[in-house]
Amino acid sequence: VQLVESGGGLVQPGGSLRLSCAASGFTFSSYAMSWYRQAPGKERELVARIFNSGGSTNYAASVKGRFTISRDNAKNTVYLQMNSLKSEDTAVYYCYSYVMRDYWGQGTQVTVSS
Secondary structure, eight states, X not given: OEEEXXXXXXXXXXXXXXXXXXXXXXXXXXXXXXXXXXXXXXXXXXXXEEOTTSSOEEEOTTTXXXXXXXXXXXXXXXXXXXXXXXXXXXXXXXXEEESSSEEEOOOEEEEEOX
């Protein structure tokens, strides 16, 4: 199992970014996928989750209405569209899936700053 994130970077407050996570080594369409984030000095927290069908999603209260998780099962990729970004969204963002055990990507840095 391999999860590879991309799309992080530096963005001004109010801006947008789209993160991607390319998955391989398992039957992607059969598993839920999640995005977590970890800010300096804080615990890793769940940002959003999408179930295997793609029809059901969960969001942290802090990102609801601003972030959208989606998946393309044909491309084995999960996305996180982040709009109206705030400084408190600054963190390393990780892709995650449980496939017999926990699997994490390497993380991608998102920095929201003027």
